[in-house]
Amino acid sequence: xxxxxxxxxxxxxxxxxxxxxxxxxxxxxxxxxxxxxxxxxxxxxxxxxxxxxxxxxxxxxxxxxxxxxxxxxxxxxxxxxxxxxxxxxxxxxxxxxxxxxxxxxxxxxxxxxxxxxxxxxxxxxxxxxxxxxxxxxxxxxxxxxxxxxxxxxxxxxxxxxxxxxxxxxxxxxxxxxxxxxxxxxxxxxxxxxxxxxxxxxxxxxxxxxxxxxxxxxxxxxxxxxxxxxxxxxxxxxxxxxxxxxxxxxxxxxxxxxxxxxxxxxxxxxxxxxxxxxxxxxxxxxxxxxxxxxxxxxxxxxxxxxxxxxxxxxxxxxxxxxxxxxxxxxxxxxxxxxxxxxxxxxxxxxxxxxxxxxxxxxxxxxxxxxxxxxxxxxxxxxxxxxxxxxxxxxx
Numbered sequence: 001x002x003x004x005x006x007x008x009x010x011x012x013x014x015x016x017x018x019x020x021x022x023x024x025x026x027x028x029x030x031x032x033x034x035x036x037x038x039x040x041x042x043x044x045x046x047x048x049x050x051x052x053x054x055x056x057x058x059x060x061x062x063x064x065x066x067x068x069x070x071x072x073x074x075x076x077x078x079x080x081x082x083x084x085x086x087x088x089x090x091x092x093x094x095x096x097x098x099x100x101x102x103x104x105x106x107x108x109x110x111x112x113x114x115x116x117x118x119x120x121x122x123x124x125x126x127x128x129x130x131x132x133x134x135x136x137x138x139x140x141x142x143x144x145x146x147x148x149x150x151x152x153x154x155x156x157x158x159x160x161x162x163x164x165x166x167x168x169x170x171x172x173x174x175x176x177x178x179x180x181x182x183x184x185x186x187x188x189x190x191x192x193x194x195x196x197x198x199x200x201x202x203x204x205x206x207x208x209x210x211x212x213x214x215x216x217x218x219x220x221x222x223x224x225x226x227x228x229x230x231x232x233x234x235x236x237x238x239x240x241x242x243x244x245x246x247x248x249x250x251x252x253x254x255x256x257x258x259x260x261x262x263x264x265x266x267x268x269x270x271x272x273x274x275x276x277x278x279x280x281x282x283x284x285x286x287x288x289x290x291x292x293x294x295x296x297x298x299x300x301x302x303x304x305x306x307x308x309x310x311x312x313x314x315x316x317x318x319x320x321x322x323x324x325x326x327x328x329x330x331x332x333x334x335x336x337x338x339x340x341x342x343x344x345x346x347x348x349x350x351x352x353x354x355x356x357x358x359x360x361x362x363x364x365x366x367x368x369x370x371x372x373x374x375x376x377x378x379x380x381x382x383x384x385x386x387x388x389x390x391x392x393x394x
Contacts, residue, residue, distance in 0.1 A: 007344055008037040010072060010081035012065045012096045013088030015041030015051035019184060020110060021087045024137070027336035028085070034344055038072065038081060040065040043092075065096045073103040083108055083133070083347050089187040090195050094119040097134075101126045106133040106347050108340070112205050112376065113369030115195035120373040124366045131355055133346040134366040135339065138209040140266055141364060142335030143284045144301050147318055149214045149268070149277055150361075157310065158289070159274030164251040166211040168203040168266040173237050173257040176230055189235050196380045198235030200226060203266070204255035204379075205372040209364055210268045211253060212371065214277075217245040219253075223387045224379035229258050241379050284331050302326040339363045 009028050014021030028034045038060040041051040045063035052061025062068035072080045083106040086096055094114045097107045101123065113136055114120045127134040140146055152158065177185040187193040188202055195201050212218065222243040226236035239255040256262070267280035276290040289297040289310065297310055303326040306314045321338070324330055342362035349355040358365045374392055382390040 004033065004348070005078060006032070007034045007082040007347060008080065009034055010068060010084045011036055011039035011041065011059075012068070012084055012086045013041065013092065014039065015047060017183060018087065020137075021085075023139075023333055023336050024085055024087060024340075026333055027340045030333070030337035031341060031344075034340060038062060038068060040068045066099070069096065069099050069103055069105070073105065077351060081105060082351070083343070086110060089193045090115050090201065091193045094123065097123055098126065101130065101132055101134070104130070104132065106343075106350060108135040108137060108343055109369070110137045111209075111364070111369065112195065112201045112372050113366070114373060117370070117373045117377050120370045124370050127366045128357065131350070131357065133343060133350050133355060133358065134369075135343045135346075135358075136364040136366065136369040136372075137336075137339065138206060138213075138364040138368070139332070139335050139339070140206060140210060140281050141213050142338040143281065144318075144321055144323055144330070144338070145279060145284055145287050145299075146210070146213065147321070148299065148301075148304065149270075149279050149287055150216075151315060151318060152277055152287075152289070152311075153214050153270055153272070154216050155312075157274070157312075158270065158272035158277055161215050161217060161245070161247060161249045161270055161272050163249060163271040164211050164215060164217075164245070165269045166207040166251065166253050167268075168207045168255045168264075169259045169262040170203065170255075170257045170264060171260040171262045173199075173230065174260050176233070178233075189233055189237075191234055194235060195376070196235075197226060197239065197376045198228075198233075199237050199255050199257045200239040200241075200379055201376050202255075203257070204239045204241070204253065205376065206266055207253050207255055207268075208372060208375050209368060210266065211251060212368070213360070213364075214268055215245075215270060217247055217249065218371070219243045219251070219375060219392055220246050221389050221391045222253075222375075222378055222382055223389050224382040225387050226379065226383040236383075239379070241382075284335075285326070285329065300326050301330060 040062040042048040049061045086109040224241045227238045237257045241253040243251045270277045278288040285301045287299045302323045378390045
């Protein structure tokens with residue numbers, strides 16, 4: 001891949017102290033095969049150009065994403081952006097994504113995909129109809145150990161799934177953080193910008209995606225209880241969903257942003273008929289397997305041996321995935337890089353005319369994004385009805 005042309009990436013959003021753009025842009029440059037070349041960093045044209053001038057390395061600034069998309073689409077392959085990364089608040093995902101797709105530009109978008117199910121479905125129809133790569137940035141799928149967990153559960157090594165506890169627990173919104181000038185808090189508690197759910201849309205979708213990615217199961221119906229514990233907060237800061245899964249198993253999908261002492265405590269426990277799998281992203285190097293009558297099996301990234309009495313053969317692409325030696329922490333930035341690396345492969349296939357779609361095995365695709373919005377919509381409806389069981393549409 002090193003002999004290939006370096007891909008050009010454009011940013012939409014990310015100015016004025018936005019957090020998430022920085023792990024993304026570091027990940028984009030991770031392999032030397034991708035680079036950020038241009039950006040529309042802020043809705044205010046003057047601020048957008050100022051932010052571009054002050055960017056850590058030279059990029060071409062645009063006054064708006066409309067200007068950027070139009071200008072880049074006119075350029076030949078090799079000079080134009082090869083894909084666009086959208087890192088705006090939720091209410092500014094749909095419009096730039098739609099315009100990029102119409103211009104034939106692949107999109108990698110922060111989650112949740114949109115603020116409404118109708119918009120999400122429109123993006124999915126367009127992306128799949130035109131066979132354009134579209135990724136949704138569910139970061140934690142990028143951990144090698146998430147992919148290892150997926151292999152263990154989906155190949156039946158812990159038996160048939162009976163119960164899943166998928167969670168993401170934080171404490172940073174335990175008080176009215178939005179009144180303290182914290183930009184990250186202000187838009188997340190605003191229904192016009194964040195959508196119908198605050199905590200659920202922001203981090204509950206990560207818990208859902210971890211469940212779906214690892215187990216391969218879907219939520220068929222749910223009973224939800226959303227609550228805003230902080231007074232006068234318009235969106236939920238605590239999110240609890242009891243779910244029935246597509247194989248008849250049950251699950252708890254929960255998230256909180258008012259749990260003091262928790263930082264970014266995302267994790268999953270899968271109870272099967274033969275054993276249990278446990279993983280936490282705050283200890284991302286480690287995966288624990290519990291088998292009846294045996295000591296715990298603790299696997300560490302890059303220290304996994306096939307055919308060890310529990311594991312059988314392991315997929316070649318999993319074992320060849322670039323990593324650093326075990327004992328050296330590979331974590332958040334590496335997870336982002338793995339997502340962008342896999343998306344890059346699909347962008348190159350798209351440009352070569354060989355892209356046939358993505359199955360969600362390497363990064364969350366546009367259909368995964370739609371499922372996240374459908375899940376949030378059903379959870380809000382259920383909670384508004386006192387936790388009434390609500391079906392998810394196919």
